[in-house]
Amino acid sequence: MKSLSLLVALGATSAVAWGQQCNGNQDLSGPYAVIGSRLFWSGSSITPPGTNVTNQSFMNRFWTANQMTNVPFALTGRVFADGAGMLYSSETEGLSRIGTYNVGTDCSVTMTFDVPATTGTGSGTGTGTGTGTGTGTGTGTGTGTGTGTGTGTQSSQPLQLTGFVSNRGGSATLSGMNGLSVELVRPFLASGCSNATLPNSLTLNASGFAFNMNNGTGTGTGTGTGTGTGSETTTASNGAPFAFSERLLVDPSGRFVEDPNTATGRRRPWTGTYSINADCTGTAIIQDAMGTPRQLQFVVTQSEAACTTFNRPELRFAVSGNSGLGLGIAR
Helix, strand or coil: CHHHHHHHHHHHHHHHHHCCCCCCHHHCEEEEEEEEEECCCCCCCECCCCCCCCCCCHHHHHHHHHHCCCCCEEEEEEEEEECCCEEEECHHHCCCEEEEEEECCCCEEEEEECCCCCEEEEEEEEEEEEEEEECCCEEEEEEEEEEEEEEEECCCCCEEEEEEEEHHHCEEEEECHHHCEEEEECECCCCCCCHHHCCCEEEEEEEEEEEEECCCEEEEEECCCCEEEEEEECCEEEEEEEEEEEEEEEECCCEEEECHHHCCCCCCCCEEEEEECCCCEEEEEEECCCCCEEEEEEEEEECCCCCCCCCCEEEEEEEECCCCEEEEEEC
């Protein structure tokens, strides 16, 4: 009986030792690559996400996708944790505060993203057709284009995520409302990435779903001479799922070319271009064997598959734009 009691006690002690312990906010510190997504549709048609936002900051893109909780999105970016509970934008975006976080001794983490600036401006263009009654000259039909700018305010509440820190602060996984998922991983370098950072070959694996682009509708007014003004809206709904796996050779000048050993019998090769920023974020466009262009946003990260003495870069990427929506990894 004493032997059994001793074994039980030892087992309990070992189980406690196996559980990861954290020291607090200091365990989440330094630069992180961020992969955020919500990969489902509410059933309603909406404007395709991720089509014209690559020039905005990560936080603005992230928050725009979350203003409407039924909006699917996939994006990547960079943030900086100060080790004391403050979350900032990346160094290249000015290290402005974007939120707070709190790490518990059990390695649980709560992260709250601030609401971005309360005002903003935007512009847009549209085309449409319309009919109208002219004054004194009869009736006519016409087409027109229009542009506009506007300002808006936000009354949204801060966005809260919960999850856990792992790998001794090397990564964290969090989730939020309506299928929101966020992952933090270490970037390949704190700074100093370039097109030459990638290895000479990469194997891409991704999955997601295509968009069904709905026909645009236009409205307008016309004068008797046949001129008019109008607007057009284009929406999208979920389409067929997709998945691809391909090995590409990397040209440090910013090109992807297909490995000739994998191209046998294909109608056309996989090709693409890419550009990497100093903070290890980047964009790419690849064209598959069917001629479908796919827009990628990515972060160059430290490979989880690499041994401790050799840091090999890999890409964590989001498929975005009108070609579809999804997530992938390239090693």
